[in-house]
Amino acid sequence: MVEWVxxxxxxxxxxxxxxxxxxxxxxxxxxxxxxxxxxxxVADTNNSxxxxxxxxxxxxxxxxxxxxxxxxxxxxxxxxxxxxxPALRVAIGAATPAIEAWYLRGMQPHPSEQKWAAGGARGYDxxxxxxxxxxxxxxxxxxxxxxxxxxxxxxxxxLALLRTDFPGGFGALETDILAL
Amino acid sequence: xxxxxxxxxxKVLRDTTLPxxxxxxxxxPNGSGKSxxxxxxxxxxxxEPSGPSQLIASASAPPGQDVxxxxxxxxxxxxxxxxxWTANGPVGHSINAPGGATGPLVQALRDELSRVRVYSFDATxxxxxxxxxxxxxxxxxxMGLAGVLDRLRDQHxxxxxxxxxxxxxxxxxxxxxxxxTVGPGQKAIFLRDRASGHRxxxxxxxxxxxxxxxxxxxxxxxxxxxxAGFEEPDRGIHPRLLRDVRDALYRLAYPKDYGxxxxxxxxxxxTHSPYMLDLFREHLEEVVIAEKRGNEAKFEPLAHRPDIExxxxxxxxxxxxxxxxxxxxxxx
Numbered sequence: 001m002v003e004w005v006x007x008x009x010x011x012x013x014x015x016x017x018x019x020x021x022x023x024x025x026x027x028x029x030x031x032x033x034x035x036x037x038x039x040x041x042v043a044d045t046n047n048s049x050x051x052x053x054x055x056x057x058x059x060x061x062x063x064x065x066x067x068x069x070x071x072x073x074x075x076x077x078x079x080x081x082x083x084x085x086p087a088l089r090v091a092i093g094a095a096t097p098a099i100e101a102w103y104l105r106g107m108q109p110h111p112s113e114q115k116w117a118a119g120g121a122r123g124y125d126x127x128x129x130x131x132x133x134x135x136x137x138x139x140x141x142x143x144x145x146x147x148x149x150x151x152x153x154x155x156x157x158x159l160a161l162l163r164t165d166f167p168g169g170f171g172a173l174e175t176d177i178l179a180l
Numbered sequence: 181x182x183x184x185x186x187x188x189x190x191k192v193l194r195d196t197t198l199p200x201x202x203x204x205x206x207x208x209p210n211g212s213g214k215s216x217x218x219x220x221x222x223x224x225x226x227x228e229p230s231g232p233s234q235l236i237a238s239a240s241a242p243p244g245q246d247v248x249x250x251x252x253x254x255x256x257x258x259x260x261x262x263x264x265w266t267a268n269g270p271v272g273h274s275i276n277a278p279g280g281a282t283g284p285l286v287q288a289l290r291d292e293l294s295r296v297r298v299y300s301f302d303a304t305x306x307x308x309x310x311x312x313x314x315x316x317x318x319x320x321x322x323m324g325l326a327g328v329l330d331r332l333r334d335q336h337x338x339x340x341x342x343x344x345x346x347x348x349x350x351x352x353x354x355x356x357x358x359x360x361t362v363g364p365g366q367k368a369i370f371l372r373d374r375a376s377g378h379r380x381x382x383x384x385x386x387x388x389x390x391x392x393x394x395x396x397x398x399x400x401x402x403x404x405x406x407x408a409g410f411e412e413p414d415r416g417i418h419p420r421l422l423r424d425v426r427d428a429l430y431r432l433a434y435p436k437d438y439g440x441x442x443x444x445x446x447x448x449x450x451t452h453s454p455y456m457l458d459l460f461r462e463h464l465e466e467v468v469i470a471e472k473r474g475n476e477a478k479f480e481p482l483a484h485r486p487d488i489e490x491x492x493x494x495x496x497x498x499x500x501x502x503x504x505x506x507x508x509x510x511x512x
Contacts, residue, residue, distance in 0.1 A: 014461070016494055016495060016499070017496065046494070127462060135437070136436075136437035138434055138437050140427040140430070140431070140438060
């Protein structure tokens, strides 16, 4: 069962900060200052390599999902026990090349990890995905939030769409969440 | 659209060109000519100052050389207006265009330049009461805000409502801009506290709130200036709100993307904020670096830097800027 609570006003400032500062701080905050059972993280991969099952147990140095897992694992290992509190869990996903690719699943230009791996043949990049998702690559906060909500509701009804086309980044997230 | 400003022997801008797009963000150290450049539109039109060129000549300019400021238009005008100062004083401006400087063209260029505004808000001016007038415009320091918002409410209520909704999103403690007459013909702004309904006079709200209200007001005007400069629009505003500030400026520059049907405003903004700069990571073509060497400054679009994407890789734009590898930092 999911209990809806007022979300903490967390934001990050780009990949290097997410990895080095934001994620460890958020994990420590969630452990020491909340009763949250888990932290769920999804990062854009940009131009880093796709996450694959082969990385499991053998993290790839250029894979963002692997990097997040490593940082999360290190941070979790450093937490001191809080009496009465179950161990905090972390679920991690990675959207390739950006979260807009997930929003557009089943719509033009049919993004997928397979297409992205095909390089020049894929026919889209981060900015064109934004234009397809929001109608502009300079969307305001309200437009982006509105599209995110609409597409999340659409996709939640059929997660197989994401599982099929984003097996590395979404598949890993789904597996982590189901194990919580 | 104005595609560039070209400077020769003009203050710190000894010999450089500032390329301009629909939106231009200028970064650089203090004294690197950012403000000098965006204030030059008016100088080019009015030939101020009225004295000899020495008053505005670059320190490193050879004695006796003329000072020039060129405003270069792209389509539809493809014209260049050149203002010149000699040792004897300003000689006015000349206009070159492929079809000649016809009367209508000259008028159109002069009209556009006369409507350029460079906003550098002062909180006390934004909060000031105003004598109501039918056609009040927002001053470059924020004077007249109460009158402009009052007119917006009366003549464009849908825009006024949208501005209120946006303000409430930026600053959730307030939910509406109100007005009152505080003296004979004197209008004043009040902000309504969402929780209590209490009216707080503008002169009692924070400076950052007033600065944000000033930017929002321009973004929601039905008839903003064709070219708008913003001196440090991030000033006094929390870093987490800077994305909204950027979006307000984008609303001016890219109106269709924000559901607006009015003509686009050419926006030029300056900043020293790393948080603001980071918001332009996906549009490096909008960032221009002002580089100061000795007593001269030059402009260079960030996107023109060789291998810029390879240099940046995953780094935050602000971090890369701070290291100095992009230039636009104080000399040591």
